[in-house]
Amino acid sequence: MARTPPPCAYHDASRTDGLVAPMALAGKGSSLGARKSSSTVREKMSGEEIAPEKLARELEEYFAAHPEAAILEEGRGLFDMRLARYSVTESHGRCLLQLWSDERNLMRTVVGVEHRAQSLRILTRKMGAAKPQALEIVPNSDRRTPTAREAARRNYQRLLERVLSRSFIGFKVDGLRNAMDLEHSFGPAYVRGRLLKGTTAEAVIGAGEDESSAIVEGILTLGILWLDYCRQHSDVRRHFGGLKIIVPANTWRVTAERMAWLNHAAANFELYTLDERSEELTQVDFRDTGNASSRLMQSFSVQAAVERCQSGIDQIFALLPEGGKKRTEVQARSAGEVSLALHGLEFARVRCGFAANSFVQQNEISFGAGPHETPLTEETEPLARELFTRLFASRHSNGDHKDPLFRIQAERWLESRLRHELPELLPGLRGELIYSQVPALSSGDRGMLDILTIDRNGRLVVMEIKAHEDLHLPMQALDYWIRVRSLNADRPIGGDGNALSAFERHGYFDGERVSQLPPRLLLAAPALRIHPANEPVLRYFSPEIEWELIALNEHWREELGIVFRKRSA
Incomplete structure (x- = not known):
């Protein structure tokens, strides 16, 4: 089933913190996230035998290129890939596609694919069924012509x-x-x-x-x-x-x-x-409209989570290329789950559970990222090793800008750099007390707050980060500010007579007192990637919101620096 991650905490093989970022790692031999050229051969559903690895590659490339894809059957929506997860595996000469969400679970054998103008049509067969059935994967949920x-x-x-x-x-x-x-x-x-x-x-x-809801919002x-x-x-x-x-x-x-x-x-x-x-x-x-309905998950011991999953982490480390362990960030997503990332790109995860019919702890290990998860087994170990080799060879500060593995998830990469270097860039912030990818829950919708920390005076600081132009950056940041403010204002008087915020009651910030002042709002992006409309929108924000727009240098992967800063009046 799909899981809702708690606020992220970190452990690194070479330092005490790390980072996560979702994305889709393509399968064997694929060019991750790359668009198909016009010369690509289109597979027709004529009954011809198609190699399972080629079918898997077609599916994974489409999912990588369309992260907001939707799965349809006979025109009826089955899965929204922004909320669902999937696995594509090759087993006994078959290509198996599994899709799951909070509402349903589906497993089919894929026997053919056909590229259409606005979709990818796949021919599938249910277990035990003789007649194939078609599924359609469309770029997004808007199915209008x-x-x-x-x-x-x-x-x-x-x-x-x-x-x-x-x-x-x-x-x-x-x-x-x-x-x-x-x-x-x-x-x-x-x-x-x-x-x-x-x-x-x-x-x-x-x-x-x-x-769509995105248009309306x-x-x-x-x-x-x-x-x-x-x-x-x-x-x-x-x-x-x-x-x-x-x-x-x-x-x-x-x-x-x-x-x-x-x-x-x-x-x-x-x-x-x-x-x-x-x-x-x-x-x-x-x-x-009342206060924003926000929910905060309990903080947990990062060290204990890493220790529970250590055997699985070591198993992943053994598959990495030389020097890969030092470059890997290990992130505790919950008390029983950790993920491994390279410059913000999550490529593996370990979940601590119990073996079937016993109380013996057992680690469940998978690789891939975002909605894509492939269990790590003896059969899939060579594929994992190959993917890790390509990833570590491509994703570094001097990498090829045309390489999809270098370009992908630039925002999470920038977030990783900022989180590591925040104390030097912004000395007024408590760099040792940082939470990243914090779930912000309101009105039934879930979003991820990029960075949450406090300054030297104990005042909360909300930071929203963009690596590319985004017209809606101010409003997205405002959403998180509203939720953090609501949680900070939630201060019932305890038995000791103290009025603690929701953050303090849930174990955040290592026992530090959190100021009652409204949070500060920071928006960060490369200088040439700040949308021209962002500043005019910020000028219409309430005077109660203390915001700051931080423009970073363009070559932030190599060296991170601040070009200029603009503040609210």
Whole structure:
């Protein structure tokens, strides 16, 4: 079954800390994450015999290139690979595909593959079944064709215009559109326009119910940019006083939580839901959404976890190339599980359990990463050794930038460098008390906070890291800040009369007192990879949020340094 990891703690073969990063390691002979060229031979399902290793390679390359893939059967969604896990193995001349999640488990023998324009179709056979069945792997959960997607957005634009005209009497709906405008970061998924009334005006933006959850959750970022654009390009006699955001019914919570922490002196922000069937527009009171529902897992002994899994760790070390042990980071993910990583890329894991029908402890070892796990056995040991050799030969600071193993999971690599060098880069932080990849749970959704630590005054510090341009960096960081603030504010008075935060009660920060002040928020990325829209969005954050944008040097793999820093007013 899929596992939810606790906050990460670390042990390193050469130091006392380490790091994890999910990704997919391709199978035997594959080029990890590489796109297939047009000259690739497409396998037809004509009954011809296809080597199992070739079938496994086709599947793993597709999963590596499409981390948000979805598995369909007869048009019905079975697995979302962002939440599920998989294993592709070769056994007795067959290619076995196993998929599992919290909802279901599936195992099939793969007998053929066919590359299509928008998917990978695989022919499978259930155990004991004579007739093959087809599964379809699509790049993401949005299964609409481009034509259908465009038609749905045109219909939504017409619907929104009717609803706005009827709901805001006295205002004129002006310039409603969803045209692509890459210069200003506007895409076709959002319908934007203006409501005009004399010299006053409001910016308005909406997204339809057919859009993905990621599109809907990104609407506040685009709304702020649209408001900023309207203010900069409007007639000097007209003042844009606020922004109206319209989301589908029952999708408002994430936007409401974020909107509560904007600067409401800078603009009048309003949130609405639209039921497209009844065409009913309902205002949401985002100031009364309550505290973010956050959950913190109990801290555990890193040393004890490593000791429980030591025999499995040693077994992995024995398969690494010369010098590999010193470069490996060993991370304790829970009291009974550790993972091994190279520059943030997790390549193996050891779980401590019990042997069948006994209380004898036994280590379960697997290799691969992200959603891909292959059990380590005598049969798969040569494959593991080959993968480790390629990984350690490719993933180093002077590696080939065209090599997929060098490029992949750059963000986790950057996080690893920052975590190791944080005390030198930012001396005001407690570099010895760092937690990485901390689960941030709210409203049923799980995200991973990159780095959590405290400064010399005991004040919490939340750090979000990006290695590439990300339009939504500020809002993602704000999500984590909200959750950490909520946990820190959770301070019931104990029997000794002390009011300890949730972090202190759960054993974090090694007994250090945590300040009651709201957390500081740090956002870090290479200077040339900071999206131009990030700073305008940050300027609309509440004055209560003390943020800092840290620009790093471009050659951070070789030597990490700070180019410039920008702080909130």
